[in-house]
Amino acid sequence: MSHSAEPLPMTARRSGPLAGEAKVPGDKSISHRALILGALAVGETHITGLLEGQDVLDTASAMRAFGAQVERLGEGEWRVRGVGVGGFAEPEGVIDCGNSGTGVRLIMGAMATTPITATFTGDASLSRRPMGRVTDPLELFGAQVTAREGKRLPLTIRGAADPVPVRYKTPVASAQIKSAVLLAGLNAPGETVVVESEPTRDHTERMLAGFGASIRSETTDEGHVITLQGRPELKPQPVAVPRDPSSAAFPVAAALIVPGSQIRVPGVSRNPTRDGLYVTLLEMGADISFQNQREEGGEPVADLVVRHGPLKGVTVPPERAASMIDEFPILSVIACFAEGTTVMQGVHELRVKESDRIEAMATGLVANGAAVETTPDTMTVHGKGGLTGGATCATHLDHRIAMSFLVAGLASEQPITVDDGGPIATSFPDFLPLMRGLGARID
Numbered sequence: 001m002s003h004s005a006e007p008l009p010m011t012a013r014r015s016g017p018l019a020g021e022a023k024v025p026g027d028k029s030i031s032h033r034a035l036i037l038g039a040l041a042v043g044e045t046h047i048t049g050l051l052e053g054q055d056v057l058d059t060a061s062a063m064r065a066f067g068a069q070v071e072r073l074g075e076g077e078w079r080v081r082g083v084g085v086g087g088f089a090e091p092e093g094v095i096d097c098g099n100s101g102t103g104v105r106l107i108m109g110a111m112a113t114t115p116i117t118a119t120f121t122g123d124a125s126l127s128r129r130p131m132g133r134v135t136d137p138l139e140l141f142g143a144q145v146t147a148r149e150g151k152r153l154p155l156t157i158r159g160a161a162d163p164v165p166v167r168y169k170t171p172v173a174s175a176q177i178k179s180a181v182l183l184a185g186l187n188a189p190g191e192t193v194v195v196e197s198e199p200t201r202d203h204t205e206r207m208l209a210g211f212g213a214s215i216r217s218e219t220t221d222e223g224h225v226i227t228l229q230g231r232p233e234l235k236p237q238p239v240a241v242p243r244d245p246s247s248a249a250f251p252v253a254a255a256l257i258v259p260g261s262q263i264r265v266p267g268v269s270r271n272p273t274r275d276g277l278y279v280t281l282l283e284m285g286a287d288i289s290f291q292n293q294r295e296e297g298g299e300p301v302a303d304l305v306v307r308h309g310p311l312k313g314v315t316v317p318p319e320r321a322a323s324m325i326d327e328f329p330i331l332s333v334i335a336c337f338a339e340g341t342t343v344m345q346g347v348h349e350l351r352v353k354e355s356d357r358i359e360a361m362a363t364g365l366v367a368n369g370a371a372v373e374t375t376p377d378t379m380t381v382h383g384k385g386g387l388t389g390g391a392t393c394a395t396h397l398d399h400r401i402a403m404s405f406l407v408a409g410l411a412s413e414q415p416i417t418v419d420d421g422g423p424i425a426t427s428f429p430d431f432l433p434l435m436r437g438l439g440a441r442i443d
Ligand SMILES: O=C(O)C1=C[C@@H](OP(=O)(O)O)[C@@H](O)[C@H](O)C1
Pocket: 028, 029, 030, 101, 102, 173, 174, 175, 176, 177, 179, 201, 325, 326, 349
């Protein structure tokens, strides 16, 4: 939901060793998809471990507006009674996706091949983000899109009455574009094909297969090719959402930079398309072990044990960017506490997230004593084994910027303040109690 709540400043102070267990919330990407596929299935989908962050709650409301029955049974436990592929009803009101790029882009895809009309809106951050990357391919299916200048929200989609399948090469590596096209392809006859230059997170493909769709992925000379057979009957599946590796990154980073820390983060997804931060941290010399590796709900998971220790700067190659796209803000913090230079390459997509994350991190880190250089596509941090701190950082309605600076403050010489911690609730509503439970001094 878009709201103009009062800003909520928060301050993090140098803390003693962090210890204990960090049970981070359910994966945000999988949570959105469980609700949307549940709504498109025929029958009842039972979900456990759903992230109850505002982004996902907005997707739940949207699925109700399109005619699905969505009920909360208990903490993280939800039931969705779906309407079937092509069964969405026309919503009576505007669909407000709040702060969530994933929510709005996937839902636009899911309705674009059904003959109904819907208007989408979002908060100030989402209204600045590019939507043409999704509406362009949706028009190829036959949907009609009315948007203001620059293809931003609010926009209206009139779904195709007689959709045609599409073969689409994504112009940027984006799981949101890929997923929107695949979800639109569900109600088009024949094969819808998405080609991506680098593989992006594959939760949509895994879950569609789990719900009984015929879908295959292969690597060819052209790239990573996903082929979906349209008009399946989706069969409800129990979905057990693993814990979010992108949320886990914050307590993990805190334990790595606060001297003497040792924490355990159980049940975190280790999906290879989401694993780039952890690969990078191991290269930096981080002391992380992955215990009890197992499969849960179609995703590989492990318990992470993380200990503080010395870190060194590394170069993160551009082909790794997609597998850690949301983790660069917190990596830039960790890089300040390493010795030596960390270069993050191929990160231009960070400029069109909830904020321009390259700009937001560089400005805040420099204000707190770091040496950072940026180009349109790279961020370089000259690590000095610590940070002075003492400054207030602007979070620009961006949860990951807020959490990154708060983690930085736990190990800086002086406290670090963020001007607004409110957006943290979009993806990690229990961030404060969880971090305080480990010994973090944040108020
Ligand atoms: O598909 C998803 O669930 C997501 C894809 C990524 O966005 P892009 O596809 O725009 O890179 C990521 O940044 C976002 O947090 C979640």
